[in-house]
Amino acid sequence: MSYHNPVLLQESIDALAIKEDGVYVDVTFGGGGHSREILKRLGPNGRLFAFDQDPDALENEIEDERFTLIPENFRFISRFLRFHRIKKVDGILADLGVSSHQFDEAERGFSIRFDGDLDMRMNQKSKVSAKEIINSYSEEKLAEILFLYGELRNSRNIAKTIVESREGERIETSFQLKQVLQKYLPKAKEHKILAQIFQAVRIEVNEELDVLREFLQQMPNLLKEEGRLSVISYHSLEDRLVKRFIRTGLFSGEPEKDVFGNSDVPLQKVGKLIVPTPQEIKINNRARSAKLRIATLKV
Template identity: 75%
Template sequence: MSNYHESVLLKESVDALNIKEDGVYVDVTFGGGGHSKEILKRLGEKGKLFAFDQDADALQNVIEDDRFVLIGENFRYITRFLRFYGIKKVDGVLADLGVSSYQFDEATRGFSTRFDGELDMRMNQASGLSAKVVVNEYEEEKLADVLFLYGELRNARAIAKQIVSSRAEKSINTSFELKAALKRFLPQAKEHKILAQIYQAIRIEVNEELEVLKEFLTQIPTLLNENGRLSVISYHSLEDRLVKRFIQMGKFQGEPEKDFYGNTNEPLKKVGKLIVPTQEEIKVNNRARSAKLRIATLK
């Protein structure tokens, strides 16, 4: 599909992989294939690229290339599916987290506040848990926790209470119905920002995004070859915090364990500094504005 997704930090994130012509690489968020095409440009005839995407729509963008394999699965299962293809170690892994432009722009997917689509938000449309289920069936306390933890909304309890009150009268099935139910929490000057936080929270819950990211990151140290690279683009503080902490400490909370001599044993080390898009890229692609690229290699 043309214009499926404009890849963010394309050159920087692929440069970060330090690609060898005969290396084996993984793009765990294939989407429109922008990053994968750039990786393939730099691979020689003996190189190999595996890509993951659980979204059936993304599978229509498959690249016809003997060096390329597209796996229609969630990247939380990266090790399992690579082993199916006989791959135990790789030279680099790239992840461009978040939602693709196509998913945002396709009204029927329910990711965007701009369209009156069904409350869906499933990246894997075969999944049983949709945004509609979260909004209409979650108990008030659980709904409040989702809004607070994943949307970082200070008034999460009040918003959850309003949703429960509104759905008691009539189920909330579409984006605009949710917006109408929460009208008093959406002052005109802040409407877009608050709705974006609410949608982010529900989307993260529906797709288990933070759990998926944790499971993925913990597999990287045993998957990378010596001098192999991890290149991760994140779009909000919850994701970025997990990536940063895992690179720094090898865990997601608490302090790293020390041996008898007080030494720690983090499996990864950062490469270079945090990279963010230029103002020129943000002008061309506004969705790049919150992107952060972190790079790591084995310690």
């Protein structure tokens, strides 16, 4: 658990309503906490597949004949499950947060607490890192991602300052970026604003919202009847996509209705939104913003 303390562990696995002989997928393996809990509840004929594109996470592989770890981005979930001759599954878990390990390793560049190379790539083979975005994106493009993904009202000013500063010297590290933007970081709000800036860049580096959309669109064809989807999100951009797709099967607009007023929405929500208890937040502060939504295939 030193790699990553799994959030909403029991609740997210309970949400899957695990059948002993079922086939399940953990699309965000990380430290393997959620996967281990699923395996505890599976019988000898159950199967668990997990996805993770981070080489560090692959070192946590579980030795269990029921378990298969796939070193790929979960946007390709259907393709790689088909490779393993799996067309439909009983349940899918997605814990969308950055792992504690990624935040705690300074050289990965995810954290605002440490000085490290501006990297932020979850997949180390990816060509575009945070450094490329900060040093080569146009002022307009930077402002756009800071506004859309960081929800920063003064995104244009921040982008302008970054572009002006990099003309003198490339911005290579977390603390360099922090120094460049110091005038936008009043002491009382420094942590919050920096977190929004880093979140925006990280989402762009890893195409996180595109990945989530592609993943969710595959759910109706991948889940068996009564199959369950259990998704933990950590910021409003992700949560809104998940909530909206469960409600409408779309990311914008409203579903069309037939002459009887019925709409063809593929999923339906199960239960209410679940958030961590005060006790869990006390033990693991990173759980404070987590939201768990559960859905099943509408029959």
